[in-house]
Amino acid sequence: xxxxxxxxxxxxxxxxxxxxxxxxxxxxxxxxxxxxxxxxxxxxxxxxxxxxxxxxxxxxxxxxxxxxxxxxxxxxxxxxxxxxxxxxxxxxxxxxxxxxxxxxxxxxxxxxxxxxxxxxxxxxxxxxxxxxxxxxxxxxxxxxxxxxxxxxxxxxxxxxxxxxxxxxxxxxxxxxxxxxxxxxxxxxxxxxxxxxxxxxxxxxxxxxxxxxxxxxxxxxxxxxxxxxxxxxxxxxxxxxxxxxxxxxxxxxxxxxxxxxxxxxxxxxxxxxxxxxxxxxxxxxxxxxxxxxxxxxxxxxxxxxxxxxxxxxxxxxxxxxxxxxxxxxxxxxxxxxxxxxxxxxxxxxxxxxxxxxxxxxxxxxxxxxxxxxxxxxxxxxxxxxxxxxxxxxxxxxxxxxxxxxxxxxxxxxxx
Amino acid sequence: xxxxxxxxxxxxxxxxxxxxxxxxxxxxxxxxxxxxxxxxxxxxxxxxxxxxxxxxxxxxxxxxxxxxxxxxxxxxxxxxxxxxxxxxxxxxxxxxxxxxxxxxxxxxxxxxxxxxxxxxxxxxxxxxxxxxxxxxxxxxxxxxxxxxxxxxxxxxxxxxxxxxxxxxxxxxxxxxxxxxxxxxxxxxxxxxxxxxxxxxxxxxxxxxxxxxxxxxxxxxxxxxxxxxxxxxxxxxxxxxxxxxxxxxxxxxxxxxxxxxxxxxxxx
Numbered sequence: 001x002x003x004x005x006x007x008x009x010x011x012x013x014x015x016x017x018x019x020x021x022x023x024x025x026x027x028x029x030x031x032x033x034x035x036x037x038x039x040x041x042x043x044x045x046x047x048x049x050x051x052x053x054x055x056x057x058x059x060x061x062x063x064x065x066x067x068x069x070x071x072x073x074x075x076x077x078x079x080x081x082x083x084x085x086x087x088x089x090x091x092x093x094x095x096x097x098x099x100x101x102x103x104x105x106x107x108x109x110x111x112x113x114x115x116x117x118x119x120x121x122x123x124x125x126x127x128x129x130x131x132x133x134x135x136x137x138x139x140x141x142x143x144x145x146x147x148x149x150x151x152x153x154x155x156x157x158x159x160x161x162x163x164x165x166x167x168x169x170x171x172x173x174x175x176x177x178x179x180x181x182x183x184x185x186x187x188x189x190x191x192x193x194x195x196x197x198x199x200x201x202x203x204x205x206x207x208x209x210x211x212x213x214x215x216x217x218x219x220x221x222x223x224x225x226x227x228x229x230x231x232x233x234x235x236x237x238x239x240x241x242x243x244x245x246x247x248x249x250x251x252x253x254x255x256x257x258x259x260x261x262x263x264x265x266x267x268x269x270x271x272x273x274x275x276x277x278x279x280x281x282x283x284x285x286x287x288x289x290x291x292x293x294x295x296x297x298x299x300x301x302x303x304x305x306x307x308x309x310x311x312x313x314x315x316x317x318x319x320x321x322x323x324x325x326x327x328x329x330x331x332x333x334x335x336x337x338x339x340x341x342x343x344x345x346x347x348x349x350x351x352x353x354x355x356x357x358x359x360x361x362x363x364x365x366x367x368x369x370x371x372x373x374x375x376x377x378x379x380x381x382x383x384x385x386x387x388x389x390x391x392x393x394x395x396x397x398x399x400x401x402x403x404x405x406x407x408x409x410x411x412x413x414x
Numbered sequence: 415x416x417x418x419x420x421x422x423x424x425x426x427x428x429x430x431x432x433x434x435x436x437x438x439x440x441x442x443x444x445x446x447x448x449x450x451x452x453x454x455x456x457x458x459x460x461x462x463x464x465x466x467x468x469x470x471x472x473x474x475x476x477x478x479x480x481x482x483x484x485x486x487x488x489x490x491x492x493x494x495x496x497x498x499x500x501x502x503x504x505x506x507x508x509x510x511x512x513x514x515x516x517x518x519x520x521x522x523x524x525x526x527x528x529x530x531x532x533x534x535x536x537x538x539x540x541x542x543x544x545x546x547x548x549x550x551x552x553x554x555x556x557x558x559x560x561x562x563x564x565x566x567x568x569x570x571x572x573x574x575x576x577x578x579x580x581x582x583x584x585x586x587x588x589x590x591x592x593x594x595x596x597x598x599x600x601x602x603x604x605x606x607x608x609x610x611x612x613x614x615x616x617x618x619x620x621x622x623x624x625x626x627x628x629x630x631x632x633x634x635x636x637x638x639x640x641x642x643x644x645x646x647x648x649x650x651x652x653x654x655x656x657x658x659x660x661x662x663x664x665x666x667x668x669x670x671x672x673x674x675x676x677x678x679x680x681x
Contacts, residue, residue, distance in 0.1 A: 005555060016543060324539045327500060328600070329528020329556040331521040407500045411539065 006338055010345035013314075024310045025350025027303025028390055031296040032351045032383040036358025038292030041365060042285060044374035049281045058274035059141045061244050062237040064111075065090060065098065065251055066270040070233075087268045088259060089230045095135075098234055101254045106247055107237045109138035110217055112225040118187045118213065120174040129170055130212040131187065133222040138214075141237040149181040149196030152216050156195075160218025165196035167210035185213065188224050206370040244273070300386060303350065304394040311343050311398035322402050323410025336403040343395025344388045351387020355380050444512070447607050447639050448474040448497060453506035453516075455492050466492035467503065468662035474608075474641065479634035481653035482643045489662040491612070494643045498531050498610045499523045511607050528556050532601025536613035538593045540585040540600075546572065547581040550600045557604055571599040575629055591622035598629060602638070609633065611642040615649055627652045 014021040064070070068084045095110050102108060112133040119126035132138075136157055139145070146165060156163050164185060171180045175194075184191040192215065201209035215221040226232060236251065238244040248271050255269050315322070322335055330338075359375060366373035455467040466489045474480055484490040495501035496508060499515055502523070508516040515526055532553075533539075540549045550568040559567065572578045575595040585593050594614060601609055611630070615623035631652060634640050642653060650656050656673040658666040 012543070320539070321541060324541060325552070325556075326524065327498075327527060327533050327539070328553045329524050329604075331524040331556075333521075334524075334556060408495055411500075411535070 003337075003341070006341035007345055009338065010342035011349075013342055014346055014349060020310070021346060021349075024306055025303070025346055025353070027299055027306045028347045028350035028387055029303075029354040029357065031299025031303055032354025032387060033296075033358040033361060034299060035292065035296035035386070036355050036379050036383055037361040037365070038288070038295070039376055039379040040359065040362035040373045041371055042288045042292060043376050043379075044362070044366065044372035046281070046285060047374050048372045049278065058272075059143065059235070059237055060274075061239070061241055062141060062235060063244060063248055063251075063271050063273045065094075065234040065236065065255065066232065066272055069270045069276070070272055090232070090234065090269065092229050092231060094255070094258060095231070095234060097258060098236075098251055098254050101250050102236065102247065103243070103250075105239050106243070107137040107141050108135075109141055109235045110135045110231045111138060111233045111235050112217070112222055112230075113232050114225045116187055116221075116224060118170075118174070118185050120183070120185050122175055122178060122183075123173065127173060129167075131221060131225055132212060132214040133217045133219060133225050134214055135217045137237075138235065141235055144198050144201075146196035147199045148179070149194070151196055157216045157218065160216055160220065160222070162190060162192045162215075162219060163195045164192045164213045164215045164221075165198055166194055166214075167198055167208075167212040168200045169208050169210040170213055171197045187213070187221055190220055192219075192221070203370075248273075300390050303347065304390045307343055307347055307391060307394035308398060310346075311339060311395050312401070314342070315339065315398050315402040318402075319405060319410045319413035322405050323407050323413065326405070326407035327411060332403040335405075336399045339399035339402050340392055340395045343399070344391035347391030347394065348384060348387040351384050351390075354387070355383045358383070445475050446473050446509075447476050447478075447511055448472065448641075449509045450496075451507045453493070453496060453503045453508060455489075455496060455501065455503050466662055467496070469506065470659075470662070470664055472657065472664065472667075474639065476607075476639055477634070477637050479630070479640045479652075479654045480642070481650035481656045482641065482659060483645060483647070483650045483656060484659035484665075485645065488659040490643050490645075490659045492662075493659065494610060494612055494641075497608075497641065498533060499526045524556075528553055529604060530607040532598075532604065532606035532609045534594065534597050534601050534609065534611040534614045536616035538585070538590075538597045538617070540593060540596055542585055545582050545584055546577065546588065546596045546599075549585070549596055550581075550603050553600060553604045567603055568599075571603040572596070574602060574633075575599045589622075590618050591625050594618065594622075594626050595629065598626075598633075602633070608639045608641055611640065613644055614642060615644070615646070623649065 058064070067087050067089045092110075099108055114131055115128050116131040117126045117128050118131070136152075136154075139151055145151075149165070151165060152163060155161070166174075166180060166185070170185075171194075174180070174185060175183060180194045180197055183194055185194060186192070192213075198210075198212075198214075203209060236247060238247045252267065252271060256267065259268055261268065322330075325335060325338075362373035362375075365371055450470055450472045453467050453470040453472075454465070457464045457466060468489075470489075470493060472493075482490050482493060492501065496503055497510075499510070499518075500523075502518070503516055506516065507514060510526065510530055513526075515523065518526065527533075540546075541552070544552075547565070547568050550571050551564050554564040554567060569578060569581065572581050575598050577592060577595050577599060580588060580592060585596070588596065598609075601611075609630075614630070615626055618626060627649065630640055630642065634654070640653070642649070644650050651670060651674050654670050656666075656668060656670060657664060
């Protein structure tokens with residue numbers, strides 16, 4: 001029997017018993033729904049992590065020289081943490097030798113960072129924000145530009161003047177319906193003049209990237225951000241990906257020499273790239289994908305059992321039909337394929353519905369939670385493929401029973 | 415029962431066994447559509463062996479219109495199943511159109527049923543959810559005939575039984591006679607060697623029965639080989655040859671004239 005004919009017959013059969021078919025394919029539908037929803041959210045988060053979050057934390061082709069890793073992944077033993085605590089800090093005096101070793105065209109910036117409580121006379125309450133002190137190339141590396149006002153002048157950097165650029169959230173909170181440019185913010189008792197408001201950086205998982213103030217490296221703020229002479233990181237950006245690796249090696253050698261490390265000793269500093277930031281995410285993603293496959297699998301197994309039962313009932317109910325078809329010349333394989341196609345169609349329809357509800361579910365989650373969702377074509381194909389597969393597996397036994405019915409007995413059935 | 419016994423009594427020694435004499439010399443193939451030699455069929459019914467057919471020799475020519483009669487338990491249904499390739503004999507040989515089908519595999523028999531045999535059943539056996547047209551198309555589906563050609567031939571078959579006006583109706587929207595005519599159209603659609611009818615009027619009233627008999631009559635006139643299994647003498651007398659089975663053996667095999675004469679029926 002031609003394939004199309006068999007599918008048409010199967011769809012007709014499903015249509016005739018809409019409600020029963022719906023319950024039959026519910027298991028597969030739920031399984032695929034979860035599969036699609038989990039895959040959409042995981043891949044949405046993944047895309048978000050790569051494009052947004054890590055992109056915000058780490059600029060492209062850049063790495064950071066730090067004393068300790070900014071992002072710590074997974075389970076580490078006490079020795080690890082003890083080793084981190086023993087590490088020397090990166091200091092102001094390290095800036096010059098590192099910068100001198102960098103090839104032409106490579107940008108660098110010293111960065112200090114801490115949470116500080118600040119206030120203004122336009123609001124009652126102080127508020128904690130991320131305070132940075134940076135050197136000149138910081139804004140170029142991070143591709144940050146002011147929407148209002150300006151960045152710091154060379155003199156302001158040089159003399160460490162009390163000026164800041166601020167994020168959108170800071171502007172909104174401390175200067176409600178006021179132009180922040182030229183107005184003052186107080187940090188640890190010292191007034192800072194706002195010279196610029198930076199463009200919106202967005203947010204990830206509900207955490208805003210616009211709650212910051214940035215001052216020149218030499219500004220008084222520096223001593224509250226870091227203890228004297230210490231900096232958090234030197235941010236280094238190379239023009240290309242290839243250049244980054246060799247530049248990292250250059251910086252490593254400079255720092256090993258400065259820390260007097262022998263060849264057998266490990267680095268006592270960190271060169272962190274966006275890859276190391278992503279490593280953390282990839283680890284979580286692994287677990288999420290396993291969960292995302294295991295849970296739907298349970299639904300699919302249940303779905304398969306239901307389909308097998310329904311198909312056995314269908315074979316019993318339609319014994320006479322099978323007898324008629326056999327008397328008219330249907331061979332075993334015709335009957336076999338009829339029931340296989342029917343159960344595969346049933347389950348594929350279930351899977352297709354599951355794909356739709358899965359997307360709806362993912363979109364709903366994306367709408368009501370900070371979790372993002374992204375539609376992946378491969379998950380649609382896998383979902384529908386799984387549907388057909390489940391149908392074929394579940395239909396195999398009932399179909400084989402149908403195909404082996406004796407035509408005379410089958411014709412006598414009521 | 416009473417009718418059955420009235421048939422049996424006058425048969426026996428005085429029966430005109432011309433057809434049997436003819437078929438004894440029948441060779442498979444040629445003009446002979448059906449030739450069986452010593453067909454035996456036994457069933458194991460829970461330890462008890464039921465010998466449904468005990469050695470049946472039957473030969474039927476092309477264009478013949480034959481009725482197979484007999485009381486229940488005489489083996490006529492078993493014989494029909496064997497002739498219709500739904501069942502295979504335990505012993506003996508059966509040639510259909512010169513091909514030995516008595517030892518074929520299930521799938522090979524399915525092919526033979528599809529190409530050579532058109533069934534008409536007492537209970538019509540139409541697919542309830544399919545239209546008349548689609549029911550008639552079914553054998554063509556299994557023959558691998560594609561869409562348009564299939565529809566065209568199914569329509570032609572329905573025209574032959576004067577049902578082309580109702581081909582989009584489902585069986586439950588048709589009368590018994592119409593249903594049986596759909597079944598006849600379905601049996602004819604693959605141009606089978608034999609039309610095999612099992613109690614075709616068993617579920618019909620006498621008027622409709624006559625109507626269906628006229629359809630068979632005209633098909634036989636057009637050259638279609640028709641074999642009809644029935645236990646009703648007045649249906650059997652429409653055939654041109656009547657074979658009577660008893661206890662799994664052929665009790666008589668004669669032309670209609672002789673059969674009718676013995677029954678005292680008028681045609």
